[in-house]
Amino acid sequence: MERRNGARYQKAVNTLPFSQIGIVGTGKVARAFALGLQNHxxxxxxxxxxxxxKCRxxxxxxAYARAVSSLSDIVNxxxxxxxxxxxxxxxxIVRAITEAGALSQAPARLPRQRRMRDSGA
Structure with a gap:
């Protein structure tokens, strides 16, 4: 049973609709995010x-990351x-994101994603 739930989780993670992921921050938690998300x-x-x-x-x-020079690069x-x-x-950071236009460019709603329990796996 546990293995089956793990397969569901893996399937959901591998089918996320994100083509570009950004990380704001350079500390231990940011590095952990980057290491966990780099394959997705x-x-x-x-x-x-x-x-x-510190960013460099x-x-x-x-392994699969690059530094960017401005927060607006990530926002856009x-x-x-x-x-x-x-x-x-x-x-x-919130002020910088707002100034970069993130709030005005944000989609009105996120695409609907299937819940893991509905995946039929």
């Missing part, structure tokens, strides 16, 4: 951090963005 993106992950040197270092730990190109920054930086 059809294009190299895009990673942005406030410090270019974080990308060096992930990515289907999904994982944000892994310190709590006190979140307002700054």
């Amino acid at each position: 993106s059809s294009a190299p992950l895009m990673v942005w951090g406030r410090t270019p040197a 270092e974080a990308v060096g730990h992930v 190109a990515c289907d999904v963005v994982a944000i892994a920054v310190a709590d006190d930086v979140i307002p700054e």
